Amino acid sequence: MAMGGLCSAPANFLLAQFAGRLAMKTYHCLCSGPPLGALGTAGLTNAPMEEEMDGELDAAMRVARSRAEGAREATTTLKAKGCYWKATSEEGADTALFDMFSLVAAQPITGRTHQIRVHLASLGRHLVSDPMYGPSALSYHREWCPRLFLHCSRLTVRGLDRQQCSAIAPLPADLARALGTLVPVR
Numbered sequence: 001m002a003m004g005g006l007c008s009a010p011a012n013f014l015l016a017q018f019a020g021r022l023a024m025k026t027y028h029c030l031c032s033g034p035p036l037g038a039l040g041t042a043g044l045t046n047a048p049m050e051e052e053m054d055g056e057l058d059a060a061m062r063v064a065r066s067r068a069e070g071a072r073e074a075t076t077t078l079k080a081k082g083c084y085w086k087a088t089s090e091e092g093a094d095t096a097l098f099d100m101f102s103l104v105a106a107q108p109i110t111g112r113t114h115q116i117r118v119h120l121a122s123l124g125r126h127l128v129s130d131p132m133y134g135p136s137a138l139s140y141h142r143e144w145c146p147r148l149f150l151h152c153s154r155l156t157v158r159g160l161d162r163q164q165c166s167a168i169a170p171l172p173a174d175l176a177r178a179l180g181t182l183v184p185v186r
Contacts, residue, residue, distance in 0.1 A: 010160055017157050018111070024156040027106045027116055028081070028171065030149035030179065031125035032138055035080035035102040042079040045119045049074040049112050060132055061114045063122040075109040076119045084182035086144075101128065101182060105153075116150065128178070145178035 004010050017023045037043060048064040048071040064071035082103035102125065106116045117133045120126065126134040128149040129141045156166040171179070 013160060014157060021109065021111070022158070024154075025108060025152055026154040027108075028151050028153045029104050029106060029116060029120065030084075030128045030145070030175075031102050031104055031120050032099065032128065032134075032141075033102060033125045034100045035083050035104075036078060036123060036125065037080050039080050039083065042077060044075065044077055045123065046073075046075045047119060047122060048072060049115065049118055061112065061118045063118060072112060073110055074112045074115050074119065076116060077107040077109065078120075079105040081105050083185040084179070085185055086182050088140075100185075103179070117148075144181045146174060149175055149178060151175055 049061050050064040050071045052060050052062045063074075080102060084101045084103070085098045086101065088099055104120065104125070106120070108115050112118075114133070117127055117130055121130075121133040126138060128134075128138075129145045130148050131139075134141070151171055152169065153171070154166055154168050156164055159165045170176075
């Protein structure tokens with residue numbers, strides 16, 4: 001995309017697009033719980049975020065309780081892409097239990113650390129296999145999805161000719177296999 005060294009004009013043009021929030025990124029993520037709306041609908045989450053210290057060295061992000069000092073603007077567009085279920089059962093249970101999952105396309109407007117994970121968790125939709133923001137009760141997700149289900153599927157920037165240029169990355173094999181273990185809800 002950018003020809004030349006790190007300090008070349010094309011590289012600076014590309015970096016300026018990220019700094020100016022002009023680069024568009026689309027992530028696909030699988031969340032616990034039903035979709036936040038009808039499939040295909042989109043919504044905007046505008047919730048400021050702040051750092052939360054856990055001990056002396058570990059820091060995580062969270063939605064700010066108010067417009068507190070240090071809270072930074074964070075905006076994400078969310079679109080419902082799919083709804084799935086997975087049969088689960090407890091030992092000795094006579095009936096099967098079902099967990100619902102939703103596939104979401106997320107576009108961060110701002111670029112905060114862990115922004116998508118924090119915004120979805122604040123809406124009660126924790127990402128599958130999220131060891132940092134998912135409740136420990138959902139750790140069984142790692143049995144069928146070995147890593148965080150969050151994937152940047154599209155990056156769009158403008159070239160030096162001002163034309164949009166998109167790089168598209170299909171879902172990696174391990175995440176596609178995990179999604180394949182679920183049953184789509186029609």
